[in-house]
Amino acid sequence: MLLGGKMPRLIIWSECQFTRLALKEIVSRKLPYVTEVMFIGSDDKVNLCTRDYLIIDPSGDGFHKCYEFLNEHNSILEPERVLIFSSEVDMLMLDLLFKKEFKFLKKKRYLPEISSAVEKFIQLKNLMSDEDVFNYKITKMEEKILVMMMSGLSVKNISNILKLSVKTISVHKCNSLRKIGVDAKSSSGLFFFHKHVVGNRAVLQKSI
Structure with a gap:
């Protein structure tokens, strides 16, 4: 060590x-x-x-x-x-x-x-036991939309960027929030990025 x-x-x-x-x-x-x-x-x-x-x-x-x-x-x-x-x-x-x-x-x-x-x-050892491992089973599309939401983009913005319907984006959004246990109606409290300048361009480059 x-x-x-x-x-x-x-x-x-x-x-x-x-x-x-x-x-x-x-x-x-x-x-x-x-x-x-x-x-x-x-x-x-x-x-x-x-x-x-x-x-x-x-x-x-x-x-x-x-x-x-x-x-x-x-x-x-x-x-x-x-x-x-x-x-x-x-x-x-x-x-x-x-x-x-x-x-x-x-x-x-x-x-x-x-x-x-x-x-x-x-000591650079594994911290988690099998009981501790968590897996939200988020799909690649749900992950992409989740990151874009955290960058401050609205459902409509994401729809325009990904060339998908607003309804499709909304479904992915709700599914991802449900999987991580966040109420979609109060999600603005979690996705604070829309209130802060945190480098939207860098986040988007990683997600797209």
């Missing part, structure tokens, strides 16, 4: 103070050999390198800031060194947007489970 005799940095990104405190306690007790730990939020600047480990909590109002942070460092991130500490829906959204399979840890876990998972993460 030690590269050149020195443990790479562990960077913890979260807007939640409770998450920071819990992870700080876990690292200090379970991972005393991790000597360089940084706790950062959206207002902090840090230059990541490929050897860094990143634990990131995108929950709540911090999701769009998390996206911007990951997008800024996307070219140098190694997915196996990124742990998303969140809900399954947050994880799915980030996987679709970045086309990378980051490691994932559900927030609603007991402390010993979280502690063990963080240790496995640092």
